[in-house]
Amino acid sequence: MADEYPMYALSEEHQAIREAVRAVCDAKVAPYATDVDENARYPQEAADALQAADFHAPHVPEEYGGAGADALATVIVIEEVARACVSSSLIPAVNKLGSLPVQISGSEELKKKYLSKLAAGEGGFSYCLSEPDAGSDAVSMKTKAVRDGDHWVLNGVKRWITNAGVSEFYTVMAVSDPEARSKGISAFVVEKSDEGVSFGAPEKKLGIKGSPTREVYLDNVRIPADRMIGPAGTGFETAMKTLDHTRVTIAAQAVGVAQGALDYALGYAQERQQFGKPIADFQGLQFLLADMGMKVEAARQMTYAAAGRSERGDKDLTFFGAAAKCFASDVAMEVTTNAVQVLGGYGYTRDYPVERMMRDAKITQIYEGTNQVQRIVMARQLLAGIQSRL
Numbered sequence: 323m324a325d326e327y328p329m330y331a332l333s334e335e336h337q338a339i340r341e342a343v344r345a346v347c348d349a350k351v352a353p354y355a356t357d358v359d360e361n362a363r364y365p366q367e368a369a370d371a372l373q374a375a376d377f378h379a380p381h382v383p384e385e386y387g388g389a390g391a392d393a394l395a396t397v398i399v400i401e402e403v404a405r406a407c408v409s410s411s412l413i414p415a416v417n418k419l420g421s422l423p424v425q426i427s428g429s430e431e432l433k434k435k436y437l438s439k440l441a442a443g444e445g446g447f448s449y450c451l452s453e454p455d456a457g458s459d460a461v462s463m464k465t466k467a468v469r470d471g472d473h474w475v476l477n478g479v480k481r482w483i484t485n486a487g488v489s490e491f492y493t494v495m496a497v498s499d500p501e502a503r504s505k506g507i508s509a510f511v512v513e514k515s516d517e518g519v520s521f522g523a524p525e526k527k528l529g530i531k532g533s534p535t536r537e538v539y540l541d542n543v544r545i546p547a548d549r550m551i552g553p554a555g556t557g558f559e560t561a562m563k564t565l566d567h568t569r570v571t572i573a574a575q576a577v578g579v580a581q582g583a584l585d586y587a588l589g590y591a592q593e594r595q596q597f598g599k600p601i602a603d604f605q606g607l608q609f610l611l612a613d614m615g616m617k618v619e620a621a622r623q624m625t626y627a628a629a630g631r632s633e634r635g636d637k638d639l640t641f642f643g644a645a646a647k648c649f650a651s652d653v654a655m656e657v658t659t660n661a662v663q664v665l666g667g668y669g670y671t672r673d674y675p676v677e678r679m680m681r682d683a684k685i686t687q688i689y690e691g692t693n694q695v696q697r698i699v700m701a702r703q704l705l706a707g708i709q710s711r712l
């Protein structure tokens with residue numbers, strides 16, 4: 323069905339990546355998506371297939387043994403995986419989120435050590451910013467890092483950590499200078515095997531049930547000082563820079579799940595008969611389908627435009643990353659909800675995939691900053707005159 327859509331002005335390389343990911347997803351991701359959701363289990367088949375095809379962390383540069391995908395290629399990978407199974411798309415997405423702080427601000431030694439392991443499939447990377455009492459207001463975090471000779475000692479609780487327990491590596495933001503607010507936060511690489519690291523029970527969620535979300539407990543975790551990412555006090559800035567880039571990948575998840583729901587609804591509408599003809603023949607439904615297609619396409623174009631800015635590191639990336647994430651996730655919620663409507667009563671049951679897509683789409687409006695927070699970010703950029711001008 324998606325082949326009936328216009329081809330985007332993608333390079334041959336990007337188009338080839340889309341086709342390659344779609345083939346992997348058709349064979350090894352989509353067939354398990356319902357079971358993964360029903361049983362709230364880790365999508366191991368997808369994890370194995372993505373790793374075998376080098377799509378598990380495509381953004382890692384070639385010099386560290388990675389696939390060296392640019393921001394648009396990474397977006398295409400995540401979009402295509404999300405079209406089949408949003409839970410599985412968290413694998414490449416969170417590997418980028420967790421490791422980008424190292425890539426942006428880490429020492430050459432940290433990059434060599436951890437990006438190489440990630441690329442080689444020796445362990446995934448999670449990102450630990452949020453805490454029980456510090457969500458949108460992340461600067462209010464309480465996790466502490468105290469210097470002790472050649473080491474740092476970390477104590478605290480990180481909440482809502484995607485792939486916690488599965489990942490081997492964790493970028494942890496912690497307060498190293500309580501007086502300095504955001505300038506007193508530092509970033510560290512913590513390993514799952516470090517003494518004092520443990521995990522809470524998996525959260526029971528509305529959607530993305532195959533993506534484990536757990537608390538991470540840091541109990542006197544003593545790590546070598548060279549595991550600090552960048553200089554002391556730069557951790558919050560690194561965390562925010564990271565989100566500028568990775569919000570584009572959340573937009574990609576949103577576009578993917580919306581496309582998956584639209585494709586399913588289009589097929590269903592042409593098969594389901596009422597009043598002696600396919601429901602697709604009714605203009606009332608055609609208008610709904612047309613709006614769905616129009617909005618998915620607008621979200622995709624905005625996401626790809628933001629990916630270009632991410633690749634180039636343009637100064638208006640902060641605006642575009644927030645705008646793409648906010649717009650695409652609102653579209654995903656609307657389009658998946660309308661896909662349920664196209665299927666009528668059948669859409670409301672677990673016998674069809676669109677209700678899962680609707681539940682999964684919801685998270686894209688919440689994580690990596692809620693859409694209220696994205697609007698705050700965008701307004702600040704607009705008022706500062708940073709958004710690009712025509």
Ligand SMILES: Cc1cc2nc3c(=O)[nH]c(=O)nc-3n(C[C@H](O)[C@H](O)[C@H](O)COP(=O)(O)OP(=O)(O)OC[C@H]3O[C@@H](n4cnc5c(N)ncnc54)[C@H](O)[C@@H]3O)c2cc1C
Binds near residue numbers: 454457459485527535
């Ligand atoms: C499944 C899942 C996976 C996640 N994965 C990760 C992860 O891997 N790593 C990580 O660090 N975090 C992760 N998060 C955390 C996520 O980023 C936070 O949930 C999110 O930032 C919101 O924080 P909160 O839940 O504390 O909500 P709150 O900050 O308490 O917000 C509650 C409501 O108030 C609104 N609000 C808050 N402040 C304002 C304001 N100034 N103006 C207007 N409205 C406002 C919010 O928009 C929201 O609607 C994950 C969350 C979930 C649910």
